[in-house]
């Protein structure tokens with residue numbers, strides 16, 4: 001089922017919608033958001049300079065650091081009283097990136113999520129278990145609202161508690177699972193360990209995944225674990241842009257359709273900032289169209305992908321983006337949670353007993369991401385006192401958990417035992433291969 005007629009318009013009509021909304025958006029931000037007005041003035045661009053879609057390239061970029069510099073709501077274009085929902089994601093340092101929605105924004109957001117749910121095969125007959133963590137993460141409430149819009153029955157399970165997840169999958173006749181792909185694999189394996197064959201014993205046949213990438217080997221693995229009846233698609237989004245709902249894969253499984261009447265995607269070379277033609281790999285830059293509370297123009301997502309405008313067999317005419325193949329910056333996605341090494345550094349530097357050298361190791365164990373942080377003690381006499389060492393370990397772990405919203409493994413090592421670098425320090429080793 002195709003949810004909105006805008007998904008199947010001829011390209012000329014999509015572009016006409018984009019141009020009209022783009023002109024309005026640029027005028028709107030110039031009039032309402034001071035940091036945008038300042039940037040546009042500095043770049044010598046006025047709203048009337050935007051007359052074609054190519055003119056978008058005259059506009060300055062927006063960065064994650066703009067959120068930090070205008071924390072919490074300096075990029076908002078409406079009065080606080082018009083905000084009906086806040087969400088947040090990790091910032092590059094201690095403060096989160098806060099996003100807000102008006103009533104109309106929520107409606108737009110959840111309609112876009114309804115589209116991707118339909119792309120993945122969901123209907124009003126589905127019973128959907130949402131196994132994303134609820135809270136300020138946009139994934140859970142986004143999919144929750146989008147699936148309710150199409151009339152599916154939603155179970156707001158949240159993440160963790162495997163036994164309860166399995167009990168509900170069985171007892172409630174769940175047909176659709178929403179999760180990060182790594183959690184879905186983990187859950188599938190736990191189910192098999194209990195002697196349950198998902199293909200025979202469960203009604204589950206749709207997986208709507210996102211928040212982190214799903215490679216093709218991972219999709220194959222998903223079928224081995226959950227059975228061939230299980231159709232799993234992924235969708236892409238980020239909190240700053242609305243959350244899920246930016247792009248979604250249809251059951252043809254050939255890239256994620258961008259909701260182009262709400263988002264203009266561009267691909268740039270992250271170093272030269274030059275706009276690249278369709279088919280070339282580069283950083284995705286997104287302009288939101290018609291958002292009221294937080295209208296972002298040319299937002300540097302940091303995600304690397306490519307676009308294709310070839311028509312899709314499913315009938316949708318919107319452009320498609322390929323699987324994200326990496327990041328232009330050093331952000332890590334750990335169990336769907338965004339982590340910047342700078343956030344970790346900020347925590348570690350506040351703790352007197354440890355030095356400034358650290359290493360971050362990311363691995364996948366039992367299908368789940370595990371992050372181990374190794375830090376050097378300043379005084380090796382601490383190594384002789386178990387009680388002092390375990391108190392320190394507990395304190396560092398708690399501070400990291402509070403900052404990242406994620407449990408980490410910690411290794412405390414003797415002074416001067418970590419490698420020193422003459423040039424740029426290589427602090428992160430990511431051993432996850434193809435997501436498996």
Ligand code: DLL
Pocket residue numbers: 089137138139140209210211212213214234235236237238239240243244245301303323324333336337338
């Ligand atoms: O992860 C929004 C979302 C939730 C999308 C649920 C889809 C489903 P953030 O927490 O702000 O928002 O994280 C955004 O996660 O810049 C990507 O690096 C990564 N990401 C999200 N979806 C995918 C995906 C949500 N399908 C950041 N493939 C993004 C690869 C993804 N990476």
